[in-house]
Amino acid sequence: MRLLNVRTLKLEEHFDVSIPHYSILSHTWGAQEVVYSHIRQDGYKAGSSSKVDGCIAQAIKDGLDYVWIDTCCIDKSSSAELSEAINSIFAWYWGCVVCYACLVDVPDDVEEWDVDNDEDGADINSAFAKSRWFTRGWTLQELLAPDNVVFFSVGWLPIGRKLESAAQKMSWAAGRKTTRREDRAYSLLGIFGVNMPMLYGEGDSAFARLQEEILRVSDDESLLAWGYGLPPPGDSRLLARTTDEFSACGHVCRFGLSPQHYTMTNKGLQISWLISDVLQPQSCSLALLHCGVLKADNGGMAYEYIGDPAA
Known part of the structure; x- marks a missing residue:
């Protein structure tokens, strides 16, 4: 050095x-x-x-x-x-x-x-x-x-x-600019302690790969709390498209509870969650995440799953 x-x-x-x-x-x-x-x-x-x-x-x-x-x-x-x-x-x-x-x-x-x-x-x-x-x-x-x-x-x-949960780290990245789109993901590798090949030309797929790599080595479910504080995205997906979808997650922290075991498979993320069915205002299921908001009154967060809760 x-x-x-x-x-x-x-x-x-x-x-x-x-x-x-x-x-x-x-x-x-x-x-x-x-x-x-x-x-x-x-x-x-x-x-x-x-x-x-x-x-x-x-x-x-x-x-x-x-x-x-x-x-x-x-x-x-x-x-x-x-x-x-x-x-x-x-x-x-x-x-x-x-x-x-x-x-x-x-x-x-x-x-x-x-x-x-x-x-x-x-x-x-x-x-x-x-x-x-x-x-x-x-x-x-x-x-x-x-x-x-x-x-x-x-x-x-x-x-x-x-401070810093995965969501908080991502919130710091929201709005930041890089010359190449892929570098918005690649510049976060060291922060999350993960490694993956750099494939310039893959565009926004780099950020999806980054999240998958984080899930392989971490049990921090706040990574799935993207979109908190923002208007509903209008679609059902597990991972964020860009760091901008974490822009309001600066106060999202992990709970001290032990999260469920989960793994990335060739078919996607395999995880066991507590599921709650909600009928209003629309029929959906909520999976409870082990994270919450620092300034809330012990309020939990949930990932909204649209469709068959057994899927």
Whole structure:
């Protein structure tokens, strides 16, 4: 792992158990970035980038000697190194002492806000909540992997800190953009700890495959709570079509009860559920999920099955 020493401003290589404590910078790329080739030989020159300067200053303030910045620490001219970095990046974010999320489009006078708190509707429309950082697909794992994420404005003033069921993780992905449709699914692989082949050209099928892979390794039924808080989809299906169908699931959490055993088969999902038949307003059956809403009064959630409850 290549790290930038904040005291010497030089790049250093560290391996496995020798990797020191470090902070990490999460940001969206701009037109002018300091990259590996600029600092490879002579190191970073203070004043070259306000973003890098702020990251270094904050690390020193936090008592850390090293930072990891993707633009500076990855040699993107090497396809092998770039591939290794993409496969390791979730672990690198998970292993950092603190992640600094620099929101360069948020002014210094923005009101401080807790990213987990959306009780104040005005905050949702703030510059903080509208930052480009929250719309990019690849920054999602940078939010979820580290235990400690601190958000900073353009001038490096702290503006907030960063729960998480499968539905909550998906809700963070809702509305985010990637250049290729498939990357909306592929960028979530590390977050859910699953692996699957990347098949560019498959379009939205990538997201269906992602959900199936999550179901293979997880018993978190909140993944099936998509559509909560949204108008009924008008069709009967088990899996969501896009992360946008989780947009209102930010407060959906798992219950502490042991869920039923379920498996993915060649014919689909096989699961044992408690089924309740409902006659009004239309005849249907409800399967009770082991998840609920944090702000509800112990209210459960259900997956609505249209058709034969015995199917």
